[in-house]
Amino acid sequence: MREREDEWTGLMRSAISGDSAAYHRLLKAITPVLRAAARRGLARAGQPVDQSEDIVQEILLAVHLKRHTWDANAPFAPWLFAIARNKLIDALRRRGRRIFVNIDDFAETLPDAPAAETASATEVAAQLNSLPARQREVLQSIAVESASIKDTAKKFAMSEGAVRVALHRGLASLTTKLREP
């Protein structure tokens, strides 16, 4: 436990000083922990656990966009769990409202919701379609086609700086859209 958390802190310090590979490793390492927490939260709230991946993605986006609020001299785990708890509560609240509406409207068709083992996320994907074309294309190129920023710039005849801006704006507006009820 302790060891794992120290490793996270180390990786985040490297990430902050520009090591994107360390950042990638860190996000990979925290994801299963976040997933387990999201499933626990959903189960406790009596909601289908197959929605956990949407919450995981929301937490990851918040971690990314708020990482400048982490103090590099402090351990990383308490910061991470504070962000995750905040996002989980937020998500459960929003789902609570939505499910409440669902029960009123479709009480008879509500399934027993078998917990899917391989949960897939739908919310981020759905919001991607509402982004401006340029941002969507850049995100698609990097996320789905695994292109580098350099290759993406070449493909769309953009400067690398413009790709970076479109990428960041895309991620930021995704996060904003996810928060809208």
Next chain:
Amino acid sequence: MRMDTDQLIKTLAADNAHRPRPVGFVLALALLAAAPVSILMFMAELGVRPDVMTAMHNPFFDLKFAVTLALAAAAITISLHLARPEASLRGFVWLLAIPAGLLVAGISGEMMMPQRLPMMTRLVGNNSKVCMTAVPLMSLPLLAAALIGLRHGAPTRPALEGAMAGLLSAGLAATLYASHCTDDSPLFVATWYTLGAGLMTAIGALAGSRVLKF
């Protein structure tokens, strides 16, 4: 188009080069941008009191600035601390005791001196209505700026963070107002400035609970 979590992680890692500015920097920038609005309101409607040069020799005049600036500094420090998601108030609330303690010291000091005016007259003063209106009005642009700045943070208690934004805006606006007001009695400050700051704290908490969630 779909995006599974591995793809999202890849995308976030690609954006690692983007370095967001520290919250303190953004807050300072926002407050600096809003300050001219409050100063303009002050210059247009109130202005510095004409006898300011003599007033500066009165320790009770100077005490007003010590109190309002201590309040602003404490609220700024606490709000920046609360902009971190894992922050707790422990070890920080006592900062607010500094302006309160200065006021109490001022009141006791005044009590021990011979006074020309009775206590209630000093407390009510001549400017209570102006004070009650001017401090909140001049606070509003600063509160808006503080909220914009603090949105850059990750406060997990948005209402509390908003309250601190209200308090810091009131501290700064009251600093301006103090140079206009001829009521220097700490009793006046403790009553009317506090009411104005309390109102801004409530407005800040209300606004914060809406706009400071992340």
